[in-house]
Amino acid sequence: MTHPFDKAQSHDCRDAFTQTLEQLGAANPDIVAVCNDSVGSSKLAGFRDRFPERLINVGIAEQNMVGVGAGLANGGKIPFVCAAAPFLTGRALEQIKADVAYSETNVKLVGISSGMAYGELGPTHHSIEDFAWIRALPNVPVIAPADRNETAAVVRWAAAYQGGCFLRLSRVGVPDLLPEDHVFELGKANLLREGADLTIIANGVLTHRAMIAAAFLAQQGISARLLNMASVRPIDQDAIQSAATETGAILTCEEHTIFGGLGSAVAEVVVDNCPVPMTRLGVPGVFAHTASANTLLDDFGMSPEAIAKSAKDLLARKG
Amino acid sequence: MTPEELRKIANRIRRRDLQAVFEAGAGHIGGEFSVIDILTALYFHTLSVSADNPLDPARDRLVLSKGHTALALYIVLAEKGFIPMAEIATFLQHNSRLNGHPNRVKVPGVETNTGPLGHGLSIGVGMAKAALLNGESWRTFVITGDGEMQEGSNWEAIMAAAQFGLGNLTLIIDHNRLQQGARVADTNALAPLAPKLEAFGWDVEEIDGHDMGQICAALSASKGRPGKPRCIVAHTNKGHGISFMSDNVAWHHKVPDAEQYKQAMAELEAAAS
Numbered sequence: 001m002t003h004p005f006d007k008a009q010s011h012d013c014r015d016a017f018t019q020t021l022e023q024l025g026a027a028n029p030d031i032v033a034v035c036n037d038s039v040g041s042s043k044l045a046g047f048r049d050r051f052p053e054r055l056i057n058v059g060i061a062e063q064n065m066v067g068v069g070a071g072l073a074n075g076g077k078i079p080f081v082c083a084a085a086p087f088l089t090g091r092a093l094e095q096i097k098a099d100v101a102y103s104e105t106n107v108k109l110v111g112i113s114s115g116m117a118y119g120e121l122g123p124t125h126h127s128i129e130d131f132a133w134i135r136a137l138p139n140v141p142v143i144a145p146a147d148r149n150e151t152a153a154v155v156r157w158a159a160a161y162q163g164g165c166f167l168r169l170s171r172v173g174v175p176d177l178l179p180e181d182h183v184f185e186l187g188k189a190n191l192l193r194e195g196a197d198l199t200i201i202a203n204g205v206l207t208h209r210a211m212i213a214a215a216f217l218a219q220q221g222i223s224a225r226l227l228n229m230a231s232v233r234p235i236d237q238d239a240i241q242s243a244a245t246e247t248g249a250i251l252t253c254e255e256h257t258i259f260g261g262l263g264s265a266v267a268e269v270v271v272d273n274c275p276v277p278m279t280r281l282g283v284p285g286v287f288a289h290t291a292s293a294n295t296l297l298d299d300f301g302m303s304p305e306a307i308a309k310s311a312k313d314l315l316a317r318k319g
Numbered sequence: 320m321t322p323e324e325l326r327k328i329a330n331r332i333r334r335r336d337l338q339a340v341f342e343a344g345a346g347h348i349g350g351e352f353s354v355i356d357i358l359t360a361l362y363f364h365t366l367s368v369s370a371d372n373p374l375d376p377a378r379d380r381l382v383l384s385k386g387h388t389a390l391a392l393y394i395v396l397a398e399k400g401f402i403p404m405a406e407i408a409t410f411l412q413h414n415s416r417l418n419g420h421p422n423r424v425k426v427p428g429v430e431t432n433t434g435p436l437g438h439g440l441s442i443g444v445g446m447a448k449a450a451l452l453n454g455e456s457w458r459t460f461v462i463t464g465d466g467e468m469q470e471g472s473n474w475e476a477i478m479a480a481a482q483f484g485l486g487n488l489t490l491i492i493d494h495n496r497l498q499q500g501a502r503v504a505d506t507n508a509l510a511p512l513a514p515k516l517e518a519f520g521w522d523v524e525e526i527d528g529h530d531m532g533q534i535c536a537a538l539s540a541s542k543g544r545p546g547k548p549r550c551i552v553a554h555t556n557k558g559h560g561i562s563f564m565s566d567n568v569a570w571h572h573k574v575p576d577a578e579q580y581k582q583a584m585a586e587l588e589a590a591a592s
Contacts (some may be wrong), residue, residue: 067442206327
């Protein structure tokens, strides 16, 4: 069944990723792509056609894929290691820990089709634990861009950054939210809407939904600040503390389990520095039922209407 | 350097290793003594590496995938001037950079942080691939234990190395027939290793891993076949060089008591000249 958000004006962020990677690859011969048979789902066919020797397909072998990435980095290359996020982060987690994070190698981990993008394929193919897993590791920034412009900006940033990182990309289409010339800054949130009554913090495909929710709230006389928080680690502590002290309540929205993800990262800052009421929206610690990605987000209370409702409930707790 | 000179260096490294394990009260002496001859041949005969420029892009790469034998690597690196030999006395001590598994960020000469088994060969595949992409002639060597070959990730890497035609990659399997708690044959038997690697498209040679002449010859750049990754199955003994440790599963990470230390050191000193 078609969801209202599966619309023509939305864009698949994978296209922005591969187009940007091709541009960077044309300028820098050290940029290589590594994949696990995922040339199609990672949309790497264009990169392969332009730079055939620099597309390193290890076959269906994610542990080897990440290790090969670390070795390529040792040899001076800048590897973008691309795979479906559940298999990249789940199957190869120890390689990410030892060979990328602990060894401090210049490996760019690109998780494609993250969150519940694979919808009806079920929980084996959902990647709603990856913020928690990778956020627990030192040295690997965790970044979930909200639209194609932020995706392109993050890929440009990653190529220039000296060190490993994890880019969490979706295949669920979203409209443009950030300007085309957006520049990504690690550990910095983007203020998408000013507000005084509470703050909504979101990233990835949830930023679009949160934006509509904030507009609903405005129609009802509630002024919601909206922060797009692509950088989950390091996280923008200043923006969170300002949100807490200036608006007095924080609602987080993420395409991830509420155990250990964006909401948890925000809550850690709030609890340590400026306790205020919070609500964390996300997958409530269950394996998802059968539905499309957008329908699952609705079912888990993250339709724009439901986000607005949660915001109002949270306001009632401000006291 | 002649095989006899290499043998003397390896004997000196074994004595320093024995002393460090005894003083630290911990270590993996069995696997260290099986791999020391291979490491000595690599660093004093084969590898193009320099303590003056440990990150020279053109250096050869050595990955000690069996990272629990880090102490042997530390002593070899000290012998080569990468770290001070006096620092070996800090092995496993509070805040020493010489912990039980090697760290490339802290210890110059270490290429990657190993410890969990089955990681090094994939990294070696990436290194060798980078050299080919760069059109550079440096070589990549990876040392695994034989028990370590039970890790499935190794076989992912073995397939990829053959597919990519990595003639610049050499895997040395320290085939001492023992794993932590039992003989490999009694746990998950992998022998014979050579036909398995050959079936995956590798060029394979079997050697006596304690014969310096054979080790050096096998590591020569003139060996192997173009476009094929190379595997050296090095037949070794855990605890080699100490009569009561050799081929004895009890000595995976056992620490000698004062009497055993005295006897072991006496045996190594007798073999030194």
